[in-house]
Amino acid sequence: MSVQELVVRRGRRSGVTTMVAVHSRVLGPAVGGCRFKVYPGLRDAIDDVLRLSAAMTRKCAVAGLDFGGGKSVIALDSPPAPEQRREILLDHADLIASLDGAYLAGPDVGTGPDDMLVLRERTRHVFCLPEEQGGTGSSSGPTAIGVLAALRAGAKAVFGDHEMKGRKVVISGYGSVGAHLAADLVAQGAEVIVSDVDERRLLAAEEQGLSRVRPERVLDIAADVLIPAAVGGVFGPATEVAVPLVVGPANNQLTEDAVADNLAAKGVVWVPDFVASAGGVVYTLGREAENLTHAEALARVERLETTTRQILDAASANGTTPLTEANALAEARLTSDAEPRTPSPQEPRTAA
Structure with a gap:
């Protein structure tokens, strides 16, 4: 399906270039994160927003969400001065507002809840504001x-059980999601090795008692599980992988779909990234668009284990x-005649 x-x-x-790609609105308004990033050129940024919006369509469809896929990018030539950030975000908010609800924004690489609060000054079509x-x-x-x-389902398929005790796990990317994963896996008894391009993050990992490895x-590393939790484009046609199982939240991990066959x-x-990474959008939309409780929304996130198991069993x-x-599952939802059930956000939900 081509971009709409x-x-x-x-x-x-x-004066900074910003962009929004709406890939699909078949199931509902397009939803996707706002990426704040330096790109080599405009074409690189456009290619990125198009790929990411297509992935969001598949993510929402496979997760059973009544939303389409979209993405937005703030394409920087160089890192901006801190005082410029607000003006850049307000410009981006104006662009989102001009689409009149066709695209709903949330945080992504380079943005967070405080940035969503700035966007909210110009458009109501924003998720993940600060809790307060x-x-x-x-x-x-x-x-x-x-x-x-998703990892539990993958481990059951590969190892015969979902236990992580004694398993060797490599996490590529020790950002906010990677740090959460590392802490949980260590608590389960796994041997965790982390990598990141940011030396400060690696020092933080060492302070938590984790082993580290250079990104290259x-x-x-021969291990049981690899978790890509940083940038995309990790696996190309000639990539060699020294693990039997790959499950991670990084978007667009394959340089092309044919790499899955390789x-x-x-x-x-390889558990498709748009399946494994869906927890954030499932939770956020459940809370903010459907007013689910915290427990109800987390229960929906946990259902990704069942979805992943069904996909692996079918394969x-x-x-x-x-x-x-996973693509077949997404296509089945996108070509059904079911009417969208999930409302779009109107005003911020009162925090529970």
Whole structure:
């Protein structure tokens, strides 16, 4: 499915280029994070927002959400001065507002709940405001819970049980989600090794008693599980992986879909990223669009274990890949005649 709409605009306040891609609204309004990032060029930013919006369509469809896929990007030439950030965000908010609810924004790489609060000054179509402002705050915790749910299903398929005690796990990316995952896996008895391009994060990991490895060595480590939790494009046609199971929240991990076949041929079970990473959006939309309680929304996140198990079982039974089966599941929802049930957000929910 091709993108429905791509809007690229230079901000009137900041002069910075921002963009929104609406990939699909078949199931409901498009939802996706706002990425604040330096790009080599405009074409790189456009390619990124298009790929990410398509992934959001699949993510929402597979997770059973009545929302479409979208994404927005603030394409920086260089890191801005701190005092410029607000003007840049307000320019981006104006762009989102001009789409009149076709796209709903949340945090992504480079943005957080405080930034969503700035966007909210110009548009109501924003999720994940700080909790004290009526939002659900950071989605890192629910995202990690969703990854762990998918990991349980993946481990059962590969190892015969979901126990992590004694398993060697490599986490590539020790940001907010990676840190959540590391702490939980250590508590389960796993041996956790982390990597990150930010030396400060690695020092924080060491303070938590974790082993560390240089980013360029991540794929060389023989382990039980690899969790990509940083940037996309991790696996290409010639990539060698020294683990039997890959489950992680990083978006667009494959350089192209055909890589899924390559990984399967090498005996690697790769849980599609748009399945494993859905916990954050499932939780946030449950709380803010449907007014679910915290417990009810987390219960929905935990269902990702069942979804992942169904996908892996179908791939095994049909002699296909998990990506093929996940895409088929998404396509089945996108081509059904079911009417969307989930309302769009109007005003911030009162924090419970």
